[in-house]
Amino acid sequence: ASYLDSVPLGPPDAILGLAQNFRECAAAEKVNLVVGAYRDGEGNPFVLPSVREAESRLLARGETKEYAPITGSPSFVQRALAFAYGEECEALTSGRIVGVQTLSGTGACRIAGEFFARFLPKGTTIYVSDPTWGNHIPIMELSGLTVKRYRYLDRSTNSLDFDGYMSDIEQAPAGSIFLIHACAHNPTGVDPTTDQWDSISKAILAKGHHVLMDCAYQGFASGDAEFDAGAIRRFVADGHSMILAQSFAKNFGLYGERVGTLSVLTASKEEAARVLSQLKLIIRPMYSSPPIHGALIVNEVLGDEKLRSQYYDECAGMAERILQMRALLKSELIKAGSTHQWDHITDQIGMFAFTGMSADMCDALTKDYKIFLTRDGRVSMAGINHANVAYIAKAIHAVTD
Ligand code: PMP
Secondary structure, eight states, X not given: OOGGGGOOOOOOOHHXXXXXXXXXXXXXXXXXXXXXOOBOTTSOBOOOHHHHHHHHHHHHHTOOOOOOOTTOOXXXXXXXXXXXXXXXXXXXXXXXXXXXXESHHHHHHHHHHXXXXXXXXXXXXXXXXXXXXXXXXXXXXXXXXXXXXXXXXXXXXXXXXXXHHHHHHHHSOTTOEEEEESSSOTTTOOOOOHXXXXXXXXXXXXXXXXXXXXXXXXXXXXXXXXXXXXXXXXXXXXXXXXXXXXXXTTTXXXXXXXXXXXXXEOSSHHHHHHHHHHHHHHHHHHHSXXXXXXXXXXXXXXXXXXXXXXXXXXXXXXXHHHHHHHHHXXXXXXXXXXXXXXXXXXXXXXXXXXOOOOHHHHHHHXXXXXXXXXXXXXXXXXXXXXXXXHHXXXXXXXXXX
């Protein structure tokens, strides 16, 4: 007998398992509203032309396949951080923000969890929003942190439970960690207003909590990367103890290239050097060094003025299409005869609409209409286009009526 005989069969991933079911479905009318990956107006994957141009330049230049340093490409990291924090950010220009290249946002979160677990007191709790991106919870648990939730979504209105959020910040033991989505909250699409961000920032500071800011949609949310970085920049200006996890999966459409950064806001260059030395000690035995191709692409795009401005337009184009589909889905629901309140579809932002549909309603959509979505009622707006929106709206009306 082999030890493998006793290896139990694990459950499928909640999201990727559904994506598999979609692929296996033979129905012609099937619709994929599961995975958070952008699709163009015809429902196809989209590679940004600026990304293609960068790739052909890399090829023409004969870029080698040498290893990156443990912390990744220095010039990529520098440009990526300037993209998030702003070129003028004092903490960045004075060397107080220290960053490393990571395996996209997931890898950044994992390194952040490991860093917190090593250097914060044993038993420190990380608070994640209720709900949050599902992977946050096992990432942080496997890093050795205790995970608890803070109130976020008011399920009766599909909007922010601001009072609940504030009171949970207040009630958490001083020095806890708060995991915050920088923009385009996943899965709810509900972000705080500017005034609410102010209060949240003040309350977190007052309790001496640490912040893990997860930024997976900068530029993809509003179409304006500067605007979407608002919360990050405010928190830096307010002087938080903060780590930032940055992903280029959505905004650059580089999903499978696994390109991101992790950065730590420190008090001095000397502190930054100590932190960096520890990040290297975490990374080296995990995967030695990050992949280079995606980082070279982002570096090329952000480092070239013309390509960079082309990129901004293309990213804004993706955001614009999503915003149009929100408006269209809402109007098609009304056209189909639905009398429910659907304003949250257009109030929410980013890749997803959190519809408020129950698990039973979602099951009926999948069973009767071959529309695949997660059972929390989250709809990937990128999967909607002119050809399928009326079908989707009629089906949603049928199951919610
Ligand atoms: N954080 C959030 C909130 C996300 O939505 C995602 C993508 N689903 C990620 C992190 C990580 O994605 P990736 O590892 O592909 O960058």
